[in-house]
Amino acid sequence: MTPDDHDLLMALMAQPTAPFREARVRAFAQDLLRAAGVPHFLDPLGNLVVGAASPAGYQRLLATRSREPVRLFIAHMDHPGFHGVRWLAPGVLRVRWHGGSPTRHLTGAPVWLADDTGGEVTGVLRRVRLGKHGLAIDTAEVHLDTPAWRPRAQTVYGAFRFRKPVWRSGARLYARAADDLVGVFCVLATALEAFRARRRPPFLGLLSRAEEVGLVGTVAHLQLGWLANAARPVVAVSLEASRTLPGAELGKGPIVRLGDRRTPFSAGPTQVVAELAAKRLPGRHQRRLMDGGSCEGSAAVAWGLPTLALAVPLGNYHNQGLQGGPDCRAPLGPAPEFVHRDDVAGMRLLCAALLEPGLSWCDPWREVRTRLAAIRAKYDALLTQSDAGPKR
Incomplete structure (x- = not known):
């Protein structure tokens, strides 16, 4: 993680927030985007849209015909x-x-x-x-x-x-709220990088409200209907900090989330990010169905969007002392959430990689077919031999 990214993450996680009370996080993000010249606006429900300066600009991006999908990165600004x-x-x-x-x-x-x-x-x-x-x-x-x-x-x-609101101890970051300010950080850092080149990237960010009480902000945004008539593909990218589970462990890299408690995510887009992770983070990423809870990827699927999801493993999910550690009052009592810096850096890297042109969105299974065809070819001789079994 670069010093700039570390400073941004720490400052963001120091902001107070709660469901429907995200104004301080939102104001922090708006100030950052304004200073960097990144377009943004508030939708009618108070969600912060990043990557377009107005609803009209949002619609223009979706109306631009292209085989390159718009990547809609979604993270929520609230915490219980x-x-x-x-x-x-x-x-x-x-x-x-x-x-x-x-x-x-x-x-x-x-x-x-x-x-x-x-x-x-x-x-x-x-x-x-x-x-x-x-x-x-x-x-x-x-x-x-x-x-x-x-x-x-x-x-x-x-x-x-x-x-403290947030502090570092070795490779861990402890905070009163890591879920989902880590995801918000990844959206903001990706936007800053994408717009630095001063060309129009296929990027939108949705920093949503009140996820913790039922995905409310994202559902309200999808109900606006702005995405329904897009002339180009749109792929939703859900970003979360998700409860650690066996096979989704702290410090072993970001998680390619195959689904949540409610639904699996889209096979094609998930294959795209899985191949990216294998190439960019070999041995330093994880894959799992994260069924400990639901995320905004579920809402995107329900509204018909092709969807993939990334997550970082989260200790002491929802401030429950599940893993203990500093400032934990007692087992299962109040405790700070915590994440691993390397996991966050890995998710940040994959977000940037997802914006690269020419990814296999149109044919995500090409490499898999090539590998399977090569295996089949090894057995051509056996496959074409006469079956020596009993004839009927």
């Missing part, structure tokens, strides 16, 4: 967290949780709180209630360390707090 509901007393805020969470050792857990006007304050959780399914927090009280802080309750959001 809470919204303020109402002030119960000075310094005591009732909150409602959105998305997944740890379910144990929650009372007294440190949290941060913010609104979109500036800084952050701290507090702890009390009176935590889980949802009926028992898989995540439903409501809680937050007792603030600074009771004088009192913005309008509904503007407040927050999540679990650790020693």
Whole structure:
């Protein structure tokens, strides 16, 4: 990972975010893109579209006839967290949780709180209630360390707090939110590189909202219908930080994601990225059906887009102390998420490689056919011999 990429990733993961409260991440991305001259705009639902300056520019790119597909990179700007509901007393805020969470050792857990006007304050959780399914927090009280802080309750959001928003320890990056700010980083870094040459790359990025509560931002974007009448192919590229599983392990490279809990992804585009990974990251990538959860690739498939997906292995998924480590309160209690720098660098490399011209989108199985035909040719003599078995 280059120093510039490292600095960008660290700065991005320091931004506060929660479902429907992505404004600080979005503003950070907009400032970065504006300074670099990369076109971008907000769709009607507040998703950040990268690679076009307006809906009209988006449509012009899709209307340009070409055999080169537009690569639509998708990552989400939110992470599980809470919204303020109402002030119960000075310094005591009732909150409602959105998305997944740890379910144990929650009372007294440190949290941060913010609104979109500036800084952050701290507090702890009390009176935590889980949802009926028992898989995540439903409501809680937050007792603030600074009771004088009192913005309008509904503007407040927050999540679990650790020693820092993000820090490095060896090859690992620990953070209050790696999912999916790692994916957002890859979209932004790929856009900066692609537009540096000042030619129009076949690139679009969708930085979406509220993925953690049901892929909401991406579904809302797809429902706009802007992609329905494209004159050229479009390939969706879902980028995620996904829970570690056997065969998808930290430090062994980015994952070519064959599917998620809901659906397999498209065979042809997946073959394209699998061949790229084999050539660019030999022995340093992984392939797996990542069925620990669903991702925005599912929404792209449901709306008829050819889809491939990449992921980096994620420790302590959704801040659950599944792997433990620093600042983990207890097993299965609140803990910082963590990723491996080399895995992130590998996913970043594959994103750039996917923009190269002349990839085998139109015939992704050509090399496979060539290999299989060569194997068949080795056995021509045996294949053409008379069958010596019994005749009927």
